[in-house]
Amino acid sequence: MSAEGKAGAGAGENGAAVDLLYGEVEEELRASVRALLADKSPAEAVLARVEADQVADGALAKELAGLGAVGLPVPEELGGAGATWREASVVAEELGRAVAPVPFLGSAVLATSALMEVVALAEKGSTGVEADTAAAPEALRSLASGDAWGALAVPLATAPPSGAAFPAVVRAEGGRLTGTVGGVVDALPADVLLVPALGPGGSELYLVEASDADVTALTTLDLTRPLADVGLDGTPGRLLASGEAAERAVARAxxxxxxxxxxxxxxxxxxxxxxxxxxxxxxxxxxxxxxxxxxxxxxxxxxxxxxxxxxxxxxxxxxxxxxxxxxxxxxxxxxxxxxxxxxxxxxxxxxxxxxxxxxxxxxxxxxxxxxxxxxxxxxxxxxxxxxxxxxxxxxxxx
Structure with missing residues (x-):
């Protein structure tokens, strides 16, 4: 990332004080996203959309992707902007300000951060990740560009684990997944699903085509953020990580x-x-x-x-x-x-x-x-x- 892109950024891991102010680049990003939302998703448009059958605004999501707003923390070599989660946080602020019905949290945050961890562990040669697999980098590139949307198949109410806790709803055997995950955010517009599962060897994380799963909309309090149940019945999946690597990817997300x-x-x-x-x-x-x-x-x-x-x-x-x-x-x-x-x-x-x-x-x-x-x-x-x-x-x- 360029020095300009890091303007205003703090340094969490090296012990330096965090700069709580917004940098110039962050304010420019905010202005661009706010202008887009004011034009494409004003309050009256959101009110009308929550009454429609399809709540998620695919056209607006594509416009956000065109701004580079959905792949900000993803490395440039994987199709992202090579920025940080600080910039992504500014986008999240603006989306919250507009209650915009786009799959940002599920795809650009949860699914993307899990894939980033899998790719990072693969580059380090960590146990539980196949270093030569192309599945995770391909999926991450698609999410960062907005060519596809993803979701992490865990209930939205799931809290970050304090230890090595891992979702145990889905079972995996021979590369096929069975089980139902309730209350998944942004599963309805998703093209791919990241599914934590328990296999014969323990914790595993799979990549599943959303079209192969049974995704059922739920009635929820928040009309602008639909949730869905994800049903898997012998559904094929591509193994991305297992053991500690899978647990770290889900916890990080x-x-x-x-x-x-x-x-x-x-x-x-x-x-x-x-x-x-x-x-x-x-x-x-x-x-x-x-x-x-x-x-x-x-x-x-x-x-x-x-x-x-x-x-x-x-x-x-x-x-x-x-x-x-x-x-x-x-x-x-x-x-x-x-x-x-x-x-x-x-x-x-x-x-x-x-x-x-x-x-x-x-x-x-x-x-x-x-x-x-x-x-x-x-x-x-x-x-x-x-x-x-x-x-x-x-x-x-x-």
């Missing part, structure tokens, strides 16, 4: 996902605050703007402080995302333990302080409330991440 999900939650919270402040400046009561009332100003000021704190936590998590370090684990769990509650509070305040209009289906506030409520239990609840933090910093148990 879940930790990176938690960090990037926090960035998305931050974007939703920022939208809620800014939209509410703008509304209270125009709504009047007793001949005065409602926003001038002291009680409301105090509520918004408290929310602003919380969002500012959340931004710092998100930036720290993004800076170490993708690393195999204790700091990365702590930052990811810290982000989910703190930011999810801030995002829910911001969305609740937006609904309440918009008055009657905030409770209608015509206003987008309900989309943000549902997104933040759902995200609060995705990739581990706040309580689960607090428990992980307690383990990581070795707090004594009660």
């Amino acid at each position: 879940l930790r990176t996902g938690a960090a990037l999900l926090a960035a998305e939650q931050l974007g939703a919270a920022e939208w809620a605050l800014e939209t509410t402040v703008a509304y209270l400046k125009t709504r009047t009561q007793f001949g005065r703007p409602v926003g001038s009332f002291q009680a409301l100003k105090h509520r918004l000021a408290d929310l602003w402080v919380s969002i500012t704190q959340a931004r710092a936590v998100v930036r720290a998590a993004a800076d170490t995302a993708g690393e195999e370090s204790e700091e990365a684990r702590i930052n990811a769990s810290m982000a989910q333990a703190f930011v999810s509650g801030v995002a829910v509070k911001a969305a609740e305040e937006a609904v309440q302080l918009h008055g009657g209009i905030g409770f209608t289906w015509e206003h987008p506030a309900h989309l943000y409330l549902k997104r933040t409520k759902s995200a609060a239990i995705a990739l581990g609840s706040a309580d689960r991440h607090r428990a992980l933090l307690a383990e990581l910093v070795e707090l004594p148990s009660a």
Whole structure:
């Protein structure tokens, strides 16, 4: 990555202080993504789309790929931008701000980070990964370019493991997979699935064509992020990794996902605050703007402080995302333990302080409330991440 691309980036693993500010390149990326979303996915378009049969916006996803936004942390030789997860975090913020119905979390974060780990381990000659296999690099290149979309076949509620825990729902035998995985994010628009399974030798990770699986849509609270059950009945798969390598790939994906999900939650919270402040400046009561009332100003000021704190936590998590370090684990769990509650509070305040209009289906506030409520239990609840933090910093148990 160029020196310019690293502008504003911190250094997680070498002990240097993390720069929590956004660099020039990150702000340019933000402006490009925000402009695209304002043009192609305004609030009225999202409201209309959640009523349609096909919620995921494939055309918008292609436009994001055209900006290079879905392959930012992927090395250039594998079709990516050769940037870092910090830049990807900025994209996640903007997608959260717009509650854009695109398969970014499932494909550009969870599936991509798992594949990146498999490729990295193969390059190191690690046990459990075939160094000459082309399956993982080919799939990663397709996801980074936007030619294909992927999903990690684990329930969205799955938290990053504290140890060597591995999803055990799917069984593998002779390269064929059997089992059902519930609540998988972005499985509906996916072309390929990364499926953790237990085989005769233990933990394994397979690449499966989505067309070979039975993918069934679920009714979910968050209308902008559909989930699906993935059924496998003797479905063929290509083995990518086994043993510790498979476990590391899935764990890395879940930790990176938690960090990037926090960035998305931050974007939703920022939208809620800014939209509410703008509304209270125009709504009047007793001949005065409602926003001038002291009680409301105090509520918004408290929310602003919380969002500012959340931004710092998100930036720290993004800076170490993708690393195999204790700091990365702590930052990811810290982000989910703190930011999810801030995002829910911001969305609740937006609904309440918009008055009657905030409770209608015509206003987008309900989309943000549902997104933040759902995200609060995705990739581990706040309580689960607090428990992980307690383990990581070795707090004594009660």
